[in-house]
Amino acid sequence: MNTYTELDMPGYQEVVRCDNPEVGFTAWIAVHNSHRGPALGGCRVWCYDSDEAALTDVLRLSRGMTYKNALARLPLGGGKSVVRTDLLRVDRVALFEELGNFVEHLGGRYITAEDVNSTLSDMVAVKRRTSHVATVGASGNPSPFTAYGVYCAIRASVRHKLQREGLDGLTVAIQGVGETGGRLAELLKKDHCRIIASDINPAHIEALGKKIDLELVRPEEIYTVACDIFAPCALGGILNSRTIPGLLCQIVAGSANNQLQTEEDGDLLSRRGILYAPDYAANAGGVINISCEIDQPYDEKLAMRRTAAIEQTLLEIYRLADEQKRPTNLVANTMAEELFGASLVC
CATH class of the missing domain: 3.40.50.720 (NAD(P)-binding Rossmann-like Domain)
Known part of the structure; x- marks a missing residue:
């Protein structure tokens, strides 16, 4: 079961941590800026050395998505999710279904998609738990x-x-x-x-x-x-x-x-x-x-x-x-x- 913790990060609109020891992962979603629209950014899965390294990564990546989406003149803000886990030791489908619950927890303020070590098939599992996921059944592999x-x-x-x-x-x-x-x-x-x-x-x-x-x-x-x-x-x-x-x-x-x-x-x-x-x-x-x-x-x-x-x-x-x-x-x-x-x- 997911447990959520709100983090206070200056310069960011919303940062949330998700822990799920049963499945075996910790994840973070960061919404940097949503002035232009809901925050869009992919889900990166990595075997980070520490929670601090994962948090640093999601903060940098979400900020980068704000700049990327704005410079491309898209009606979207900047966000990102990262998952700290070892994909060889977890139930992959269960992980991404629970990630879907995490994305749903933000109520549409963040839209996820595939990224490093997450695939279109993984996003199909995410979509079973939330509608706030891109590429599935539409644009496909970016x-x-x-x-x-x-x-x-x-x-x-x-x-x-x-x-x-x-x-x-x-x-x-x-x-x-x-x-x-x-x-x-x-x-x-x-x-x-x-x-x-x-x-x-x-x-x-x-x-x-x-x-x-x-x-x-x-x-x-x-x-x-x-x-x-x-x-x-x-x-x-x-x-x-x-x-x-x-x-x-x-x-x-x-x-x-x-x-x-x-x-x-x-x-x-x-x-x-x-x-x-x-x-x-x-x-x-x-x-x-x-x-x-x-x-x-x-x-x-x-x-x-x-x-x-x-x-x-x-x-x-x-x-x-x-x-x-x-x-x-x-x-x-x-x-x-x-x-x-x-x-x-x-």
């Missing part, structure tokens, strides 16, 4: 749209930084080639890019290697590979004072959330002459796709058109960054805050 959005962000970045329209002949180093990174690699390969890849999961490399030609490097080597574009498509916090000095690229554009360990790392990239595509601008394709099913019949063509607009959003960020002589991450933050009304965050 990963193809996330990948396409990052592809559009790369096109914008190449146009701005390298002053060229096509991607043919460019080298892209992709960190993480799972659902999204793998699809991105396939899109780039169609444009005749050279793909260098790393992943901590050998199965991802094996699966992608059956589809396209790629070069494999060890996970710790991906930061220092000579390339035109570095695409982080795994977990966040990987752009920092330790990794940025070793980057041998001109552009960073990927699907991972919270790529910068701190906002100051955006300035460090800028001072190195590396163009950074703010992560929540580049990876918004998945949530754009989901938005096309909320309160309306799902329209895949509309979702593709709206995802393609990521290219123009990035070009606008780059233009303003050049004019204002500010790092791109700070320019994107300002744009998003104007759209969701940062002063209204509780």
